[in-house]
Amino acid sequence: MELNLHLRYYYGLLEELEKSLYRFLIERVLRHEYSFNVFREEGQMPEPERRDLPTFRTNEDPYDLFYNMVVVVYEYMLLDFPELYYMEGSELELDRERGFAVIKEGSCNYTPEEISEIDKELEKIIHRFDGITDDYELELAVNDFITESYEYDYEHEKEGREFGELFTVVGFLKRGKAVCEAYTDLAQLILQSHGVPCAHIVGDAMGDGKAELHAWLAVKIKGTYYHLDVTFNDVKREESYPPYTYFNLTDDEIRVDHDFKSLYYPGIVCDKRDYNYYYKNGCYFDTLDGVRAHIHSLCEAGRGSGADKYYYFRADPTIYHEEVNDAMRSSLHDVKDSDAYAYEGGYYSINIKHV
Numbered sequence: 001m002e003l004n005l006h007l008r009y010y011y012g013l014l015e016e017l018e019k020s021l022y023r024f025l026i027e028r029v030l031r032h033e034y035s036f037n038v039f040r041e042e043g044q045m046p047e048p049e050r051r052d053l054p055t056f057r058t059n060e061d062p063y064d065l066f067y068n069m070v071v072v073v074y075e076y077m078l079l080d081f082p083e084l085y086y087m088e089g090s091e092l093e094l095d096r097e098r099g100f101a102v103i104k105e106g107s108c109n110y111t112p113e114e115i116s117e118i119d120k121e122l123e124k125i126i127h128r129f130d131g132i133t134d135d136y137e138l139e140l141a142v143n144d145f146i147t148e149s150y151e152y153d154y155e156h157e158k159e160g161r162e163f164g165e166l167f168t169v170v171g172f173l174k175r176g177k178a179v180c181e182a183y184t185d186l187a188q189l190i191l192q193s194h195g196v197p198c199a200h201i202v203g204d205a206m207g208d209g210k211a212e213l214h215a216w217l218a219v220k221i222k223g224t225y226y227h228l229d230v231t232f233n234d235v236k237r238e239e240s241y242p243p244y245t246y247f248n249l250t251d252d253e254i255r256v257d258h259d260f261k262s263l264y265y266p267g268i269v270c271d272k273r274d275y276n277y278y279y280k281n282g283c284y285f286d287t288l289d290g291v292r293a294h295i296h297s298l299c300e301a302g303r304g305s306g307a308d309k310y311y312y313f314r315a316d317p318t319i320y321h322e323e324v325n326d327a328m329r330s331s332l333h334d335v336k337d338s339d340a341y342a343y344e345g346g347y348y349s350i351n352i353k354h355v
Contacts, residue, residue, distance in 0.1 A: 003023075003026065004192065004195075005023075007192050007195065007196075007197045007198075008080035008081070008192075009079075009080065009197065009198065009199035009200075009218075009268075010076035010077070010079050010080045010199075010200075011076065011077075011080055012267075013076070013266065014073065014076065017069075018069060018072075018073050021069065021070065021073050022073050022076065022077055025073065025074060025077055026077055026081065029077075029084060029087065030083075030084075032112055032115070066094070067094045070092060070094060071092060074092050078090075079200040079202075080200070082168075082169065082184075082185035082186070082188050082189040082200075083119075083122075083189060085118070085168035085169050085170055085185070086109055086110045086115055086118075088109065088164045088165075088167055088168050089109075089164050109161045109164060118170060118173060121173050122169065122173075122189065125145075125186075125190065126189070126190055126193045126194075128145065129141055129142065129145075129190060129194060130194075132194075135196050135221050135222065136221055136222075136275050136280070138191065138194055138196060139191065139196065139219055139221065139228065139247075139248075140247070140277070142187050142190050142191060142230075143187070143228065143230050143233055143244075143247060146172075146183060146186055146187060146230050146234070147230065147233055147234040149172075149176070150172045150176050150177065150178065150182075150183075150234075151176060151177045151234075152177070152178070152179065152180075152183075152231060152234060152235045153166070153175075153177035153178065153179070154166065154179050165178070166178050166179050166182065167179060167181040167182060168181065168182055168185060169182055169185050169186045169189065170182075172186060179231075180214050180215045180216070180231040181215050183215075183230040183231040183234065184200060184215040184216055184217055184230065184231070185200075187217055187228065187230050188200060188217055191217075191219060196219060196220065196221070197219075197220040198217050198218065198219050198220070199217065199218040199220075199225070199265060199268055200215060200217065201215065201216050201217060201218055201227070201260055201265065201268075202214075202215050202260070203215075203216075203258055203259050203260030203261070204258065204259040204260070205229075205232070205257060205258045205259075206257040206258075211259065214231075214258065215231075216228060216229035216230070216231065216232075216246075216254075216258070217229075217230070218265070218268045218270065219248070221248070221274075221275045222274070222275070224270075224272050224274070224275075225268045225269065225270045226248035226249065226250075226270050226272075226275055226276070227246070227248065227249040227250070227251070227253070227254040227258075227270050228246065228247060228248060228249075229246035229249075229254070229258070230246075232245065232246040233245065233246050233247060241344060241347065242312035242344075242347045242349060243312070244277035244278070245347060247276065247277040248273075248275045248276045248277060249270065249276065250270045250271055250272070250273065250276075251269070251270045251271060253346075254270070256346070278312070278313060278314040278347075279314075282294075283312065283313040283314060284313065284314045284315075284316075285313065285314070285315050285316065286315075286316040286318075286319070287319075288319065288323060288324065288327045291313070291315060291324055291327045291328065291331070292327050292330070292331045294313060295327075295328055295331040295332060295350065296331050298311050298350070298352060299331075299332070299352055309351070309352060310349050310350065310351050311349070311350050311352065312347055312348065312349050312350075313347070313348055314346060314347055314348070315346075315348065317346060321343045321348075324343070324348060325341065325343060325348075328341045328348065328350060329341070332350070332352075
């Protein structure tokens with residue numbers, strides 16, 4: 001496996017010493033080594049055994065500083081590498097008596113043979129997208145594949161490894177169902193495998209009237225980050241939200257029902273709409289005249305076809321939605337088509353029954 005560390009967002013946040021520790025950890029975990037030593041001072045091991053172990057020195061409390069550094073680097077590594085699904089729920093322990101040994105015992109939930117079989121299935125999924133060279137089109141295809149192939153399901157009654165699999169890509173592979181972590185990890189795995197940088201975002205989202213822990217992606221398209229919530233693109237469809245509601249949003253747009261701390265994600269600023277699904281496809285309007293012209297063109301394009309279809313578009317949030325509804329009513333009246341229209345969370349839908 002190629003590490004492609006330049007694509008890994010959290011690796012890029014680290015200092016050189018931390019990066020050396022990150023590389024040390026990822027190389028061993030990928031080789032399925034779960035018990036190893038990381039020494040902070042030269043001379044604590046015979047030179048032949050030191051290999052490429054990072055060296056750590058400080059004038060302050062060495063144990064606490066080193067421990068904190070290892071924990072942060074390890075967590076960053078797991079966020080960067082959804083390939084490490086088999087480390088779900090794992091934790092690091094540091095043993096003073098053994099010279100700052102990082103002990104990883106019993107954390108891997110799978111045998112090497114099981115990992116090999118799962119990896120083969122993931123490779124098949126990754127290669128489904130090999131012919132797509134445009135990053136936006138790849139992101140769109142990945143979103144569509146995941147939302148059409150899998151379902152959201154949080155099964156409280158599951159225990160042990162089965163419960164942990166709800167939070168990884170394995171839940172999809174084994175049962176076709178999982179939660180937001182799996183949606184996020186699978187999208188990240190595919191996109192990064194094809195050279196698209198991603199950042200795994202952890203925050204809160206509104207569900208059932210309360211804030212719940214949630215995960216989604218910041219995807220870098222043509223040098224700019226956008227918020228992609230594949231989970232909500234899937235689940236919200238069942239709540240009459242239009243498709244692609246959460247496809248490449250700005251910070252302001254995602255914060256309507258998501259919360260995250262920008263301080264934790266330096267360098268991620270989502271302030272452009274260029275690759276928002278509706279903007280890119282000509283369905284985002286900042287004037288009422290644009291709304292009227294769009295509806296009129298939709299009605300005229302299907303006239304005489306007998307088609308009955310829902311269309312969705314967005315209007316700039318600075319336009320009060322009742323004004324947009326008035327524009328829809330007047331435009332639909334002008335073309336005398338039977339219709340229904342609705343407003344939901346900044347998105348508009350029109351059911352045009354072409355006559």
